[in-house]
Amino acid sequence: MAAKKVKRTHVAVFMGGMSVEHEVSLNSGRMVVENLDADKYQVTPVVISKQGAWLFGDEDLVDVYGAMSQLKTRGVDCVFLALHGPFGEDGRIQGMLDLLGIPYTCSGCAASALAMDKVRSKAVVRELDVRLAKHIVVRRGVWQTDPEWVTNQVANELGFSCVVKSPCQGSSLGMGISATGTDFLEDMEQAFAFDDVVMVEEFIPGIELTCGVLDVDLKMGPRALPVTQIIPVSSSYFDYEAKYTPGATEEITPAEISAELTAKVQEIAVRVHQVIGCSIWSRSDFIVAGPDPVWIEINTIPGMTQTSLYPQAAAADGISYGALVGMFVEAALAGKNATTKASAGKSTGKGV
Numbered sequence: 001m002a003a004k005k006v007k008r009t010h011v012a013v014f015m016g017g018m019s020v021e022h023e024v025s026l027n028s029g030r031m032v033v034e035n036l037d038a039d040k041y042q043v044t045p046v047v048i049s050k051q052g053a054w055l056f057g058d059e060d061l062v063d064v065y066g067a068m069s070q071l072k073t074r075g076v077d078c079v080f081l082a083l084h085g086p087f088g089e090d091g092r093i094q095g096m097l098d099l100l101g102i103p104y105t106c107s108g109c110a111a112s113a114l115a116m117d118k119v120r121s122k123a124v125v126r127e128l129d130v131r132l133a134k135h136i137v138v139r140r141g142v143w144q145t146d147p148e149w150v151t152n153q154v155a156n157e158l159g160f161s162c163v164v165k166s167p168c169q170g171s172s173l174g175m176g177i178s179a180t181g182t183d184f185l186e187d188m189e190q191a192f193a194f195d196d197v198v199m200v201e202e203f204i205p206g207i208e209l210t211c212g213v214l215d216v217d218l219k220m221g222p223r224a225l226p227v228t229q230i231i232p233v234s235s236s237y238f239d240y241e242a243k244y245t246p247g248a249t250e251e252i253t254p255a256e257i258s259a260e261l262t263a264k265v266q267e268i269a270v271r272v273h274q275v276i277g278c279s280i281w282s283r284s285d286f287i288v289a290g291p292d293p294v295w296i297e298i299n300t301i302p303g304m305t306q307t308s309l310y311p312q313a314a315a316a317d318g319i320s321y322g323a324l325v326g327m328f329v330e331a332a333l334a335g336k337n338a339t340t341k342a343s344a345g346k347s348t349g350k351g352v
Helices: 022-035 064-073 092-100 109-116 118-128 140-145 147-157 181-192 240-244 259-276 309-316 321-347
Strands: 009-016 041-048 054-056 078-081 135-139 162-165 175-178 197-202 207-215 223-232 249-252 280-288 293-299
Touching: 009 022, 009 321, 022 041, 022 321, 054 064, 064 092, 078 092, 078 321, 092 109, 109 118, 109 259, 109 293, 118 135, 118 197, 118 259, 118 293, 135 140, 135 147, 140 147, 140 181, 147 181, 162 181, 175 181, 181 197, 207 259, 207 309, 223 259, 223 309, 259 280, 259 293, 280 309, 280 321, 309 321
Parallel strands: 009 041, 009 078
Antiparallel strands: 041 054, 135 197, 162 175, 162 197, 207 223, 207 280, 223 249, 280 293
């Protein structure tokens, strides 16, 4: 008697997207597609163009309304989100999938939106009594009205050098380190090309560290992965080129820091993950200058390319790339099942 064929879980891998991180996302998505276990998962690559058109496999392009219909008619069980930046990492896609009832492999809508906004996520993390860099928020109208006043305010409150950031971008896009007032004027103009708000932070020279959090066990909760030390080779800081150019950065995992500092960084990464409301995975970035690490930001969909930091940390923890992406899918499915059971319990009056 022939063995019964087991139905594979249908996973759609979203990649590309409408942000300036489109190409990075394609690289992440292709790696995910190649490494999901073909015996367990039926994988459909879904490429979102820069203009917002959707391509399912090799079929014709459809708009977002057609895409929602395709997800249901194709029987997609789970979406692996390999999107980075706005329109992918900021809660908008997550909210759409919530309405469709399709689980996905990252934090929910609210946590994704909060984490993407560096100004507001810092306001929440400040409640944890974690060390943060001082910052000033500058709106486009104020800058256009009196850039000299803004420059003087930054010089007096933060000093030069300072860090200029577009607060809702990733991969260090819209970011610069301004050593002088002249540099500051140029960096501000570049940052305002991305958004109507710019965050200016004090520059803290020190060791750059990053720490991933793995949150795939509903019973055990989140745990920190090994800490990675980042040493840019060809850039003055961990910019876009340093992140995605092979050999442009030396990345040491586990980081060559004390056991005490390692424990501090890991503990903060887990606490931030929890207070932001993240799930499945995240990665927090730090600068270390003195005994206490300075928390910089959290990423809810870190890069998953060949040079990306999160899979490197997982590998140092004994988790292969294929096992890692499988964990994300299973955690997404388990999360939906738990939510479904809880809702059923409430509807029958049998909830906890």
